[in-house]
Amino acid sequence: MAKVPQKLQIIPLGGLGEIGKNMTVVRVDDEILVIDAGLMFPDDDMLGIDLVIPDISYLLENRDIIKAIVLTHGHEDHIGALPYVLKQLNVPVYGTKLTLGILEGRLKEKNVDASGLIPVKPGDIINLGCFSVGFIRVSHSIPDAVGLSIKTPVGTIVHTGDFKMDYTPVDGKMTDFRRFSELGNRGVLLLMSDSTNAERPGHTPSERTVGVAFDKVFHNAKNRIIIATFSSNVHRIQQAIDTACQYKRKVAVLGRSMINVVNISLELGYLTVPEGVLIDIDEINNYPMSQVVIVTTGSQGEPLSALTRMSMSDHRKVGIVPGDTVIISATPIPGNEKLVSRTIDNLLKQGAEVIYEKSKGIHVSGHASQEELKLMYNLIHPRFFMPVHGEYRHLIKHAKLVQDLGMPKHNIFISDNGQILEFTRDKGTVAGKVTAGNVLIDGLGVGDVGNIVLRDRRQLSQDGILIIVVTMDKDQGCVAAGPDIVSRGFVYVRESEALMDEAKEKVKTALEKCEENNITEWATIKANIRDALGRYLYEKTRRRPMILPIIMEI
């Protein structure tokens, strides 16, 4: 009996052409596996939006054939959408211990059932329908990160997860090259690889080099040392603690997310701290300044974070003391550069010494640079290649890298969110699109803020609003009260009385004209008010506030 050749479909729902909201569908006939479910932080023009998650309409339409969600690691851009996804989909979620530990906390915060979380270890292989999923240890800027091997009837996929090649990892656990090599030898159909640092030549330095840099700083610091880093970077925190121990300093942890991650990590064994080293923030004044280290949030200049508050003398418990040494152990994520600069300036103004330059070695990336990407490619030597986890230029660069290594251009696929890539053993093609995009989350609202609301917020943010209220007498067909004009965000009214008085006159004139011409339809009256007032205000101020006529009827 001739069998219809099975097709493997790869459908990204997020993470391509953007950094954030990673989520990929792997489908063979009637079985779906989902890799990751992340969130993305809003762009500057997404006013008032808290976060962005992938549109999962496709998954909801196919809910019955989803076998599981498998997670590569515990960063927000890989797990952050799950509290929302799991409210709508009841599927098992597989991840490593730390990944699920962090996820559990998020689910609890949002009152979502955490019972479908199934822990796996690097090296495990799980059968999920026609998929045989292997979890392969990789080094990243959070412990317990894995890449995936997904064996399907059509062929084997390797997904690197977020990775780097670190030959001296802080916890002694290296990227499992041998497993990747073994898979490559057996034959891999498709490699999906992390493009974040594809623009960077060379090799990302080992996490251990930061420990060396810390040592140099600690050696010279006379007073307190404050280290700001990403709360998820447990190896960085480990090195901070190790160096503190070397220099016989106590360590206090500051910032809610930092405290959370440190606690989970201690509980699950990802952080090792000798007895008596960790102290509460309230105890720091019990020790000489030369014996204190504070590990804190705020490395991105986040307005409500501990370090930012300290820099503005706005933290309830800790301030900056002249002579403090502050290490910004991170680089600004694109978009955060001004926030970070501002924090650095504020810390300097308070008399702190601030160490933030890349050249000081106090931060390294968690993503592979070009030489490591070439190594991964060569270990796997796949049939087909798909760069993932990057903005367009990262994907392009990664594709070019791999092309230079000999992969034919037609076997390289630069895909897009929602695009279906279909593979057989021999061929890969673009095979259509599914619904994909952004779901905006504002407060408790999921997806209720769309383009219209955002457009209105933009206009309001630029030039404010003028509200014109008129009460019309229905029977008499004329104005009973008003027009009254109220403005917000437009001008400082006390200084602009003449302008507002004149504006009122323009509205009166427009209303009179409507009466003269027997215009009674509200929509038309409002349009006339809007036109007359808009023209006048633009002429006088070159601004275009929102103009909102409201008609009350008595």
Added chain:
Amino acid sequence: MAKVPQKLQIIPLGGLGEIGKNMTVVRVDDEILVIDAGLMFPDDDMLGIDLVIPDISYLLENRDIIKAIVLTHGHEDHIGALPYVLKQLNVPVYGTKLTLGILEGRLKEKNVDASGLIPVKPGDIINLGCFSVGFIRVSHSIPDAVGLSIKTPVGTIVHTGDFKMDYTPVDGKMTDFRRFSELGNRGVLLLMSDSTNAERPGHTPSERTVGVAFDKVFHNAKNRIIIATFSSNVHRIQQAIDTACQYKRKVAVLGRSMINVVNISLELGYLTVPEGVLIDIDEINNYPMSQVVIVTTGSQGEPLSALTRMSMSDHRKVGIVPGDTVIISATPIPGNEKLVSRTIDNLLKQGAEVIYEKSKGIHVSGHASQEELKLMYNLIHPRFFMPVHGEYRHLIKHAKLVQDLGMPKHNIFISDNGQILEFTRDKGTVAGKVTAGNVLIDGLGVGDVGNIVLRDRRQLSQDGILIIVVTMDKDQGCVAAGPDIVSRGFVYVRESEALMDEAKEKVKTALEKCEENNITEWATIKANIRDALGRYLYEKTRRRPMILPIIMEI
């Protein structure tokens, strides 16, 4: 007759602790000289603001003793406030030919009298009251830039302007080291030096290296070449044109500000273009793609610029053709990183090859790095030192640099906008403050948008507005019509009817309560509505829209 020792006062009104709105007052007794009058681009939280200029209250209070404004060069952050300043102050303005040429255009745009502009040449010395001002050629990213020597009865000040040390300048005109050295030998009281690149070790590469980089790109480019750069960077444009000529390509200029500057530069002789090389943008299709170069605005991803429009297929005259080579000959100004990335991605999506990495050598800074700053300091070897033109960390770094060269810490002054530094021949002290700060310009309004308006715009931008209108019957003392609720920027109303209905009920209840308790004062009624509705909406949505109750009376 014992004479009271004269005091030299240096009072920055802008440019310290920020990059932008440079303006410095030099005062000896009853004579004032002003150095530069620049604008600053608004921060992200200055919603709807077009630009920021210095608060010149101090100058208006002392208008009768201002001798002149002297300009260092034609960048916006040194001349951009003049259209506003000259509307309020009638003082002569001295500057080099190109500086005044650019300024004239700005003044014309704003209908400001340009008759008080007096051109000077590098090397000139002008006597202005007790000040003897020398204009000293420096290299910068715009031609005709100068530093200043200001001889006063107290001593000589040297102000570097914005500068670098370029030993192979494109126009053959070098920073006048010899003049700086001569001044240093005669004795300089105070050096005020450009701190922009004080964090960068080494030496800023010569502008000429960009020409070399251009050559490499032109050598490999098969089709059209598009070069985006700052419109004021005439030397960069010159090299683009020179390289185009070498490769027998025609050059079209795109973008209003680019066309303006090119025209002024051609007119005044700062740009040399052989006959027939420059073509109109409408003519480019008359030539094979391999013979076309387009020099354009948009290197900062500015939304309305030519290159950004082209990247979005939104330009009336030019689109991107697959195979185009685009050179982004600039680095993102802090804050613009995401805009630039977006443009690069869009260009790539359209099939262009984009060259943007710093390592490709297609851009160099116009500001001195550490070795050049040390050289300037050593040439001048002043009594006192004041780092200028930088954010706080730049000023700190520059101060540290100079301290390491031997200047005693107490002779180094890190000042602030509005702070008075007072010098005698032997001593420098902080001597109080004057009014200084930001004046925000929005459309035609100068300073009429202040903190309250901005605060309102911020709230509107995050969560929108709800307007509740009630018509009250004055005589009956009860509600005659309403409450009606209108919202903008809050939720998509069509999907949130239940929420809005419930909100209306909350308002009705609040109004009834007021009636029951005989509350007739509008302020109290409004406060009750605001509280009840605010609480309800936050509970349901975790959002805090502006709530604006309006009461009409009949």
